[in-house]
Amino acid sequence: MARDPWAYREVAVESEQDPRSGGLRIKPMAGQAYATSMRVQCSRAMRDPALYPPGTRFLIRAKLTDRAGGAPYLYAHHGDAVKLLDDKEAASFLDEYRRRRI
Numbered sequence: 001m002a003r004d005p006w007a008y009r010e011v012a013v014e015s016e017q018d019p020r021s022g023g024l025r026i027k028p029m030a031g032q033a034y035a036t037s038m039r040v041q042c043s044r045a046m047r048d049p050a051l052y053p054p055g056t057r058f059l060i061r062a063k064l065t066d067r068a069g070g071a072p073y074l075y076a077h078h079g080d081a082v083k084l085l086d087d088k089e090a091a092s093f094l095d096e097y098r099r100r101r102i
Contacts, residue, residue, distance in 0.1 A: 007063040011074060012085060012093050013040055014057045015047065024049055028074065029057065031094040034064075039073040046082060057085040059093060 011028055018025040024047040028034040045051060046058060060082055062074040076082075085093065 004063075008061040009063070010059055010093075011040075011062045011076075012057060012059055012090055012097075013042075013062075013074075015052055015054055017054050023047065024052075024054060026058075029090065029094065032097055034074060039071070040076065041073055042076040043078040043082065052084075057087075057090045059083040059085050059089075 011032065011034065013026050014029050015024045015026055017023075026040040026042050026046055027036050028038055028040065030036050040060075040062065042060060042062075060076040061080055062076040064072055065075050066072045
């Protein structure tokens, strides 16, 4: 089945330490249409603390989905390009996101 390019949107996400598992988890950054508690399914490399420490911010292309009526989550294809965001780029992206919503 082919991927629908219109279903994917740019989303700013960040890594954080998961208190339950102790590993890293990826979550949407605050200020977007997605809850910061929402799960993000993405490449394992993004969750590798040897490559990216906790607090690393990324810009990904993701789509909102659910599996068999379960809780909604964001899905980013593992082969898609990922951009690292510094503080200035993240603030700029979130500011631009807010302007597009008005």
